Structures are given as structure tokens and as C-alpha cells.
Amino acid sequence: MKTNNQTWNQFAKNASLFAALGDETRLSLLLQLGEGNLASITQLSEGRPQTRQAIRKHLQILEDAYLVRGVRRGRENLFQVEPKTIEAASQSLEAIAKQWGDALARLKAFVEQ
Amino acid sequence: MKTNNQTWNQFAKNASLFAALGDETRLSLLLQLGEGNLASITQLSEGRPQTRQAIRKHLQILEDAYLVRGVRRGRENLFQVEPKTIEAASQSLEAIAKQWGDALARLKAFVEQ
DNA sequence: TTAATATGCAACCTTTAGGTTGCGTGTCGA
């Protein structure tokens, strides 16, 4: 039984999403935004070892992955988290996990018969 | 309400896990293993644009993230997927997604009151 | 109006990720 392309396409699409999640600074930015829900670039840079520009780059990556959204208000750029995307990623992983679980179960059944 | 450290630690721990998932070659390796369940390095390298050594490096990264496990049998190194890990990652994401959802709901309620 | 604030943009640097080639070692099968 071949894995259907639907699953694969969706999974491959998520590669950049996982890559965006695969950095501690970005994860902590996401967590920080998850708490406060709205923060400017300067605010998000405070108390961190990196410069504002470095943080801005990370935010850009998160935004490209639709994990975060920035809205200009006056002279500041306010960012907030995009829960739908992370939810989708979670479900995508879960689907694969289930599929793998099933495959392993089939193998096990085959071997043990 | 501050995010508890439990959640953060677990999330930070998953950074390398997400990084491991954030590469198309590795995702496709995972999918291939998900189908067949047992494959040698040479088998996994066949039909791919990269060399065996490149694939081996990817498998090492997957193994370091506990997404895959290699067992030596004779002269070949057989790899199989580790569904528990991916399941854990999915649940971790889901927990964060839920947390974010709650935070957004609270903010919304606060703003609209 | 003007100084301070918040950001954007671009050039540049250093480390690492992904990949290769080359070669040595253990294992299987005829």
C-alpha cells in the first residue's frame, strides 16, 4: 500500500514550517507572543542577547511561515501569533504519526502470524 | 498568567526535533520508512539525487532526534521509524496551540468587555 | 519644529548545513 500523494504533498509543504520552528530563538519569540499577544519589534528584542535586526529577521521567517503576523500601527510594527498555522502543523504531524502507527501494526501482525 | 516553565522546557527541547523535521529530504526519508518500515542505507539512497553519504548524514540527524533508529544486521544498517517521538512532537504542538488559543480568547474577551 | 523613537534596508562577516570525493574496514557468497 503506497502512501497517498495527498499526505505527502501536505507533509512536504510543512517542511519550511518545521524549519521555522526549529530554532530556539524563534520558539521563544512564539512563546512570548503567545503570552502577551501583541508586541513591537523593539519590545520583542528587549532582554535578548541579539540585536533588534537579528530579531526582526527571525520574525520575518516566522511571518513567512504564517506562524506570526505583523501589523503596522504608527511607527511600530506589532506582531501577534497565528494559532491556526500551528494547529495545522500539529494535525499534520498527528496524521503521519497515525499512519506510521498503522504501518507498524500491520508489519507486526504480518511478522507474528 | 505566565506560561509555566514546564511547557517552555519541553518546547525548547523540541527545537532540535523540529529542525530535524525541517528538511524535505529528511521528511521524505521518514515517509519512505513509514511505508516499508525497514530499510538499509543503500536502499534508502537508491533513486535519490544525493550520494549514500549524504543520506547517511540525514539519517544520523533523524536518529539524533530519536525520529528513527538504526540497527546493525550483518553488513547492513537497517533503519526504522520511531512513531513515539513524532507523536510526542504532535502533542507538544497541540498543547502550545491550545495555550495560544486560550490566550487569544482571553485577550478578545478583555478587549470586547 | 525638532529631537527622540521605531523601524527598514543594505552590506558585510562567520559559522554551520548539506553535499561531495576518497579510502579503509568488516561481511557475505561463490
Place this chain on the structure above:
DNA sequence: TCGACACGCAACCTAAAGGTTGCATATTAA
């Protein structure tokens, strides 16, 4: 036993990731 097979290890290369400094621009508040 001995060639073919599967793999490991190490050196090396290139592009991209993560980070910096410097400067320009828009916006706010006094």
C-alpha cells in the same frame, strides 16, 4: 579464499543561516 557488497570515517567544498554595523526614513511628543 577472495571479490563484491554495505558501510564508516575524514577531509574538503559551497551556499545559506544567523548575526552584526551603519545609515536612512517615517512617526510621535514636547
